[in-house]
Amino acid sequence: MELIKDGKRIDGRAPDELRPIKIEAGPLYRADGSCYLEWGGNKIMAAVYGPKEAIPRHIQDSTKAVINARYNMASFSVEDRKRPGPDRRSQEISKITAEALENVILTEMFPRAVIDVNIEVLDADAGTRCAGITAAAVALADAGIPMRDIPVACAAGKVDGVVVLDLLGDEDKKGDADLPVAIAPRSEEILLLQMDGHMTVEEFDEALELALKGCREISKLQKEALLKKYKTFEEE
C-alpha cells in the first residue's frame, strides 16, 4: 500500500498538515473541569477532579499535590475489542502523561492534595496519547487548576521515507517512525517525547520541527475553546 502518492497522503493531506481538530471545554456536568476533543478519527473525553485530599494518606506529599492521571481506552474504541481495564501500554501512557502535566501545574500550592486527571479514549485512530494530553490540559484549565502554561501535544513521523505531521492509523501501522511530543508552548520546553521506528538525525530534526509546528497550531485551538466557554459566561 502506497502511503504517499503525488505528494498527498492517504486522506489527501499534505505532509505538514494536521487532521481536523474540534475542542469543546467543559461538556461534563459532574467533573470540576472537562474537555471533549475530536482529532481526525480520535474521540477523547477528559475530566479533572480536585485538588482534593489525597486518600489513602500514604500517597500524600507534604510539599505538593500529587497528579494522578489515568489514560483508558474504551473496549469499543479499537477494531478488535479491547478487554476492559488497564494494560501495560495504558499504564505507561498514564505515567508519562502525569509527569508531563505535573511539570506545568503549580503543585506546591496544594500540599497533601491529589488532582485526578481522567482521559477516556472513546474512538481511536492513532495519536491518542497526544490527543489525551491536549484534552487533559484544557480540562485542567477548565477546572481552574493553576498552571504556568497550557500543555499541548502532537506527533510527527515518517511514512514512505517522507517526514509527516500527525500520523493517522494506517500511517502509524505501516509507517517507518512515530514521534509523539508534548510541550509547554510559551517556552517550547519538551514535556514528553517518545519515538519508535527508524529516523536519521536529520529526519529527527525535521520531524521535531514539524511536531512543534503542529503543537503551536493546536495550542491556538485549545485557547479558543476555553475562551468560547468563558466568554459566554462573561456576556451573560
Add this chain to the structure above:
Amino acid sequence: MGISSVKKDYLYRLAKEGKRPDGRAFNEYRPIKIERGVINMAEGSAKVSIGHTTVLAGIKMDIGEPYPDTPEEGAMSTAVELIPLASPDFESGPPRADAIELSRVVDRGIRESKFIQLEKLCIEPGEKVWIVFIDIHVLDYDGNLFDACSLAASAALMNAKIPNERFEMGEDVPMPLSDPPVSCTFVKYNGAIVVDPSLDEDEAAEARHTIAVDKKGDIRAMQKGLSGSFTVEEIKNNINNARIISKDIRKILEG
C-alpha cells in the same frame, strides 16, 4: 460518598409536600437525548443522556465458540464501566458489586426480551457463532444509571451492523433484532416513590425497583435493589406506571 443528612432532610421534607428537588412530579421523567453512530470503530454505538446523566454504549462483535447448551445460538455479554471520569465517587480498578449488578440488570432486560435474535447469529452449529459485546461507558453520573445504560445498550444495538466484511464473510448486514425492552426505574425514600431518580434521589434511596417492559406492555425483567422494602401494592403501582412511562421512552428509542 453518600448524601449529607441536611440534604436528606431537605429531600424528605419536599417529598412530604409531593415535590422533588428539581421540581418534577413523582411520575415525571427527565428529558432524554439519543445520538446514534457516534463511534467509528464500533459496530454500533449510541450516546444517551437522561438529564445530566450521560452514558455511551458501543457494540463490538467477534467470532467464537457457542455455549455447549446453545450450540446453534450466538452469545452476548454486557459490561458497564463506572469509570472515575464520570463521578468523584467512582474508583478505578476491577468492577465492584454495584457495577456488576447494573451490568446484569441491563443484560437481563435485553436477554429476556429476546431483543437480539441470537439464533440468527450462528455461523456453524456447535463450532462458530457471533459473540456480541455490549460495553457501556458512563461519562457523567447524575442519577438513574439503570435506565440510561439500558437505553444506550438498546439504541447501540439498533445502530449495529454485523461486521462480515472485516471477517471476509461478505457484506455487513444489520443486527437481527426484535422489539427492544424499555427499562423504567423507581426509587423510594421517606415513603415517596419517584421515577428516574436524580443523583440526590439515588443517594437518598432506601429501595430501588427496575422494570423492563416489552412493546406489548408485558414484563420481561425486574430487579429490586437496596435494603429498603416495597409493599405489594407499591410494586404493582410501579409496574403500572412503568407500562405508561415506557411508551413515551419507546417512541424516542424507536424514533
